[in-house]
Amino acid sequence: MNSQSEQLLHIGVIGLGAMGMGIANTLLQKGFDVTGCDIADEVRASFVASGGRSVATPAELSHCNVVLVVVVNGNQVEQVLFSEQGVVGHLASGSLIIQCATVAPSQAKQLGERVAAEGLMMLDAPISGGAAKAKSGELSVMASGAAKAFSYASDVLDAMAAKVYHLGEDPGVGSSMKLVNQLLAGVHIATAAEAMALGIRMGLDPEVIFEVITHSAGNSWMFENRVPHILKGDYTPLSAVDIFIKDLNIVHQTGRELSMATPVAASALQQFTSASGAGFGREDDSAVIKVYQRLSGITLPEAANDAQGT
Known part of the structure; x- marks a missing residue:
């Protein structure tokens, strides 16, 4: 020491x-x-x-x-x-x-x-x-x-x-930096879900979407980390939807304190709020894609045991 x-x-x-x-x-x-x-x-x-x-x-x-x-x-x-x-x-x-x-x-x-x-x-x-x-x-x-x-x-x-x-x-500087990270993380997760939902709605194979995007300029750490949860149909909470409601609300609160608009973060917050309101708040944050399933009727991959009916 x-x-x-x-x-x-x-x-x-x-x-x-x-x-x-x-x-x-x-x-x-x-x-x-x-x-x-x-x-x-x-x-x-x-x-x-x-x-x-x-x-x-x-x-x-x-x-x-x-x-x-x-x-x-x-x-x-x-x-x-x-x-x-x-x-x-x-x-x-x-x-x-x-x-x-x-x-x-x-x-x-x-x-x-x-x-x-x-x-x-x-x-x-x-x-x-x-x-x-x-x-x-x-x-x-x-x-x-x-x-x-x-x-x-x-x-x-x-x-x-x-x-x-x-x-x-x-004190406060560390939390300021974390807030920048959480703004980006929340937006990237919500955007990854929207991108996957759009691709599925257009008839693309979800596995192929993941393969192509993770080797293309549209990739992000969150896309690469969270989309596999969607592909497996496994929404076991590693970081829950409700966590990003909390964190993006802090972004919103801090923006108000600074008289600074954060419209992209606000849009992501609405998606997470919708997911929580639909009953997915305690599921993994990738479950934000289920909002699109509810709205557009897309078919999401199922967990292996669900697909086998066990």
Whole structure:
């Protein structure tokens, strides 16, 4: 460990969802002392089975000196940090919070100020890469915060990420960068679904569409990553439709704060909202294509077991 973190690091991970569990297991496998925190009994049991420790409330992470927050939204961040059972009031002075959830930049700035007022450090450190990259320790981290916080966190960040971007000293900068990423990611997923729907409606073979586009200028990372879910008819949520409703709403909110229109993001938000309203909110975000199925009657590929009637 570096000179700033020679003391033994006790890591807490709040939120053992797809991303949080991947991070927690990665850190555990790389030799860190890790305690996972989640409200779900079965999730905690799964982490314990992997060799970690678990607690049901953030307040029980008082022995930790680094806590990663990997929850779904800003309201949950507020709860796990500052509620009666929140972690902030129970950590030793000088401990570090690494806030990884996607929140509005304005909220990230406020969180940083409140955490500092309690004698703690915070990195505004949203993550990108999905569950697979979390599991393999190859995330991208878009972080901002004081140099001392970066130094303290360096071993943890190096273990969980392939790339750590140091974006400045002020909380809110990391979240600003993540918002740019989420605008593009949401628009690309919605556009990939629309492009696939158009091709299918014109009678093209979905597999051929994928083959041609992934070797053409119209390709995108999201097209290449999400369209296989459509081809397999498998909408098991790796990142759910409702996540992009949340994130694109943050884009919209931030645009309003800046008096800046974001019309393309707004259009994508409407597609995700339509998908959620049709009952697909908890399915994989590629299920946004089902909006086109409802509207134009296209036939989408089915999962293998569905096609076999089993």
